[in-house]
Every structure is written in C-alpha cells, then in structure tokens.
Amino acid sequence: MPIRSPTSCGRSLSTRSATAPAARPTRRCTASTFTTRTNTTARRSSGATAGKTKEPKCLTATHPARGPRDLPERSGSRPRGGRFLVAAERLRRLEAGTMKKKLGLLIVLLSLFLVGSYVYQQQAGYAGGFEVSISTPQGNDILVDRLVFDDSWSTLGGRINCCWGGIGGTRGISDHPIPQTVFVRWRQIDEEIVYEGTVELPGDLAQQVRKLPEITWISDGRKGRSTYFVIGMEADGRITVWLSNALSDDNVEGRVFKVVATGQAVGRHEPTPEDLVR
Incomplete structure (x- = not known):
C-alpha cells in the first residue's frame, strides 16, 4: 500500500472540507403545526365538490448558531415599552380623577365661605359702602x-x-x-x-x-x-x-x-x- 505524503494528505483534507455540503435546515412537524387545507375540485360528471384533505404543514427552522428561527410571533405579545405606556396612562387617569376631586372640594369650600361671609355681614350690620x-x-x-x-x-x-x-x-x-x-x-x-x-x-x-x-x-x-x-x-x-x-x-x-x-x-x-x- 503506497504511503501518502503529509502534503498530499493535507491537500486532500482541505479539499474535502471545502467541498463538504452545507447543513440542511431541519424540518419539524408537531401536532400544533398541522393546518387544514381544503382543495375544491370539480368532478367531471356530477360537479360535486371534493372532500377535505389534511396535509401537514411543517415549520422550517435552522440551527440557532446559523440564523433566527423562522417562527411566527405570538399574537398576544406587546411591543417594547407597552408596560410603561399602560402605567403612564393609569397614572394620568389617577391624576385627572384626583384633580377633579380637589376642584370639587375647592368649589364647596368657596361656596361655604361666601355663604358664611354673607350671613356674617348681615348679622354684623354690613350694607355696603x-x-x-x-x-x-x-x-x-x-x-x-x-x-x-x-x-x-x-x-x-x-x-x-x-x-x-x-x-x-x-x-x-x-x-x-x-x-x-x-x-x-x-x-x-x-x-x-x-x-x-x-x-x-x-x-x-x-x-x-x-x-x-x-x-x-x-x-x-x-x-x-x-x-x-x-x-x-x-x-x-x-x-x-x-x-x-x-x-x-x-x-x-x-x-x-x-x-x-x-x-x-x-x-x-x-x-x-x-x-x-x-
């Protein structure tokens, strides 16, 4: 058996590495990924519709190190900063309600002051200048x-x-x-x-x-x-x-x-x- 030189061996190894096929994406099929697709075909003689056929629809995902997962976003997810906006809106409503209460209290106190002042002036004998x-x-x-x-x-x-x-x-x-x-x-x-x-x-x-x-x-x-x-x-x-x-x-x-x-x-x-x- 002939002995290969280290140089030729190195070239052979590098050639193999360069020509190695790329990693294929992994196909995953789970119970939650099946969808129902209805194909309607016209029959030649009676014109009746064809039945429903179930066909698995698989989601393609690559390795995390080679790219992001090609998955749909969750429907209930909030945009970034959503919690802050909700908290700010609640705080604004709380401040508005507090301001209305303070304004109502101020009006009541002012009314009581005016009534008391009028009664005092009547009793004290004030009748204008x-x-x-x-x-x-x-x-x-x-x-x-x-x-x-x-x-x-x-x-x-x-x-x-x-x-x-x-x-x-x-x-x-x-x-x-x-x-x-x-x-x-x-x-x-x-x-x-x-x-x-x-x-x-x-x-x-x-x-x-x-x-x-x-x-x-x-x-x-x-x-x-x-x-x-x-x-x-x-x-x-x-x-x-x-x-x-x-x-x-x-x-x-x-x-x-x-x-x-x-x-x-x-x-x-x-x-x-x-x-x-x-």
Whole structure:
C-alpha cells in the first residue's frame, strides 16, 4: 500500500472540507403545526365538490448558531415599552380623577365661605359702602372737632356755617358696618360754647339702608342708589341724623331724605381761641 505524503494528505483534507455540503435546515412537524387545507375540485360528471384533505404543514427552522428561527410571533405579545405606556396612562387617569376631586372640594369650600361671609355681614350690620357728611343751619359758624362712630372709628370734621338738611362735603366709608352710635363734639365760635353729645341710632338702621329705593336721573333715565348719613348740629346743642339715597334733589326722582335719630348735646362755656375769631 503506497504511503501518502503529509502534503498530499493535507491537500486532500482541505479539499474535502471545502467541498463538504452545507447543513440542511431541519424540518419539524408537531401536532400544533398541522393546518387544514381544503382543495375544491370539480368532478367531471356530477360537479360535486371534493372532500377535505389534511396535509401537514411543517415549520422550517435552522440551527440557532446559523440564523433566527423562522417562527411566527405570538399574537398576544406587546411591543417594547407597552408596560410603561399602560402605567403612564393609569397614572394620568389617577391624576385627572384626583384633580377633579380637589376642584370639587375647592368649589364647596368657596361656596361655604361666601355663604358664611354673607350671613356674617348681615348679622354684623354690613350694607355696603356709605358716605358721611356734616351740616348746620345757614349762618351758624361752628367747628366740628370730633365725629366718632361706635366708639371705634372717626371721620371728617372741620369748620362749616351752612347747608342745614343738605349734603356738603362727604367722606366715603367702605370698611365698617352701619353704625349704631355717633359721638360728636363741636364749638359754637360766636357763642363760645363747646358741645358734646352721643346719639343712639336705630337697631334696624342696616335694614333701612338695604331698603332704600333707587333714584332716576331725569336727564338720561339712568338708575342708581347711594347711601348718605348726615349729622346736623344746631346752636342750642340739638343733634339730628338723616339718611338719604341721593346727594341732592337736582335732576333726580325718588330721593329719600329722612330723619333717623335725634339727640341733645351738653354744652359748656369755653373762650374761642383767637385764631378762630374772624
């Protein structure tokens, strides 16, 4: 038997390796891979349909090292990131529901606050803003030193000599309820008398203010209403308090100007300072 050289043997081995056939794909047939295929053929004479024939349909798969399996994807599989999207959607719905609950609670609290505020204002005597003015008979020269309401807050004073039953200079009040008392101190300049007195106002004065009617401007037909308190002082110490819904009778219809309280001040003699003597 002839002996082959190593060189020829190596060439023979390499030749065999190069010409070796490629691996064939493996065919697998399982019970779950069978499908039913219906072939319909027309018979020559009767035209009846042929019966159903079952034929196995095998799935072809290669070795994992040589390529991916040629298998269909599962029908129930979710795309990548599906769980994150579902969780985000649930969180969004939860936040939306929580926001609706918070908004509803806020509306309820705001309604309770408004109702409570209205009840408190009614009980405390609030009836909106009003204006205060002072008055004296024509020619009576006086100096109003103090004008205090409810022993807690004060407003304008000054020197006047006219406008009895009328409204002169006013000061608007918006942060106080309708007063229950008014204290006034003024000086009769010519008589050299200083008067002091307190007037009790009606307990239902706030209700009277709320019931004041509207006025109508004759020139253009506009409607409106204001609230005025006028404190009048006379030379004999008499105090009169009026309530009105308009500044004057000029160009208006429906004006109310009524007395709501009166009182008597106590006077004492006191020389008038020289700087007040004209």
